[in-house]
Amino acid sequence: MTQEETVMEKLFKTLDEKAKALNEDNGQSFIENLGLAMEHVYTSERDLLEQATLQDRRKAFQFSYLSLLQQEEIQANHQITPDSIGLILGFLVKRFLKDKEELHIADMASGAGHLSASVHEVLSEQKIMHHLVEVDPVLSRVSVHLANFLEIPFDVYPQDAIMPLPFEDAEVVVGDLPIGYYPVDERSQQMALGFEEGHSFSHFLLIEQAVTALKKSGYAFLVVPSNIFEGSNVKQLQNFIATETEMQAFLNLPSTLFKNEKARKSILVLQKKETNVTKPVEVLLANIPDFKSPQQFQGFLQDLNTWMDQNHPQN
Incomplete structure (x- = not known):
């Protein structure tokens, strides 16, 4: 042919x-x-x-x-985030912030920049400024080349995303969070989600950094392990989320995207608290169906829209 x-x-x-x-x-x-x-x-x-x-x-x-x-x-952290995950994150950003014409979106541990590129593709009608934070010098250079190649604006910060950030007041933070232990105990002990003994979880610290980078009532859309609320030290995470944010949603990504159930990931949606503005919501817990079954996916979108109408009536 x-x-x-x-x-x-x-x-x-x-x-x-x-x-x-x-x-x-x-x-x-x-x-x-x-x-x-x-x-x-x-x-x-x-x-x-x-x-x-x-x-x-x-x-x-x-x-x-x-x-x-x-x-x-x-190495595992050089894998790129599949576009199906980036596109669903972009869709969620659009749904939660559809009234915003301009958005500053920070990407924690942004890798080669493919997640930000996929999110940008969905938000093509809004004016977006991207802040990418990536410690690996090879990946941060690739993301600069990718920004030129796509002709979209990336500000790339080649630094450890758990160290103090060079910006604040992002309206949105996205991230496909690397899982593991963070070796710099001096830094993690300064943070609310650092452990008192031993190395802390890098994915916990990145959740804290995401919330820190947000302006009040801004949103974080983070790809996290599906079992993040199980196991040890989970009370510390739950307390932080309850104190600093209004948790919005926990959406399990399709199992077909992962090798096995242990590797499965979910999207955690948080809104940073703001006095007299943000309010507790009924957390949306759902499984995102396989993108290859449009009918089930339409059902998920209907559930999301119903939830938005009930919990964020102005959006």
Whole structure:
């Protein structure tokens, strides 16, 4: 079958071939070379780039990234967030903040920037400024190249997202939170969700950082382990959430996205408290159905809309 290649396929092929050719020349990692390949297309292949929509560009990047993963074993935190998760986060941001024409969105532990790119795609009618915080220098550089390639505004802060942040008052914080222990005890002991003994959970500390970065009554949409409210130290987390925020929703992502039940993740939606403005709501607990079954997905959207009408009548 020799149907003509789509613009997205041409773009993917160009990125993929360029990254592999660079890899033979310079011996840098495939991920770094994908960043350089995007820069090459941005500066030297404008005709091709300008034919491509934002979605074409993001998908070409995603497919190139996944193609390069087959060439090279990479560490777990270099995996990109699947676009299905980014698109549902974007949809939730849009639903909760649909009256806002401009939004400052911070992304905690933003990796290569694919989550922010997917969220941006959904919010294309709003004016968005993205703040990305990523400690890994390779990934933070790739996200700068990705911003140029997509021609959307990313401010990238190459720093540890658990250290004090260089900005505050974001309307929205998103994040696909890395799971594990945080090694800098001096820092975690300054924080409400740090443990008194031993290393603290990095995903707990990032929830705290997300709330700290928000303006009052701003929203956090965070991808967390589905079992986050089980196990030890959970009282500390529950107390923090109850004191600092109004919890809005806990939505289990489709199990088909994960290898097994233990790896399953959910979306935690929090609103930062503001005196006389925010009020307790009945927390929306739901399973997000597989995106491949449109009928069930429509049912989920109806439940969400009913919940919004009851709990946030002005939205």
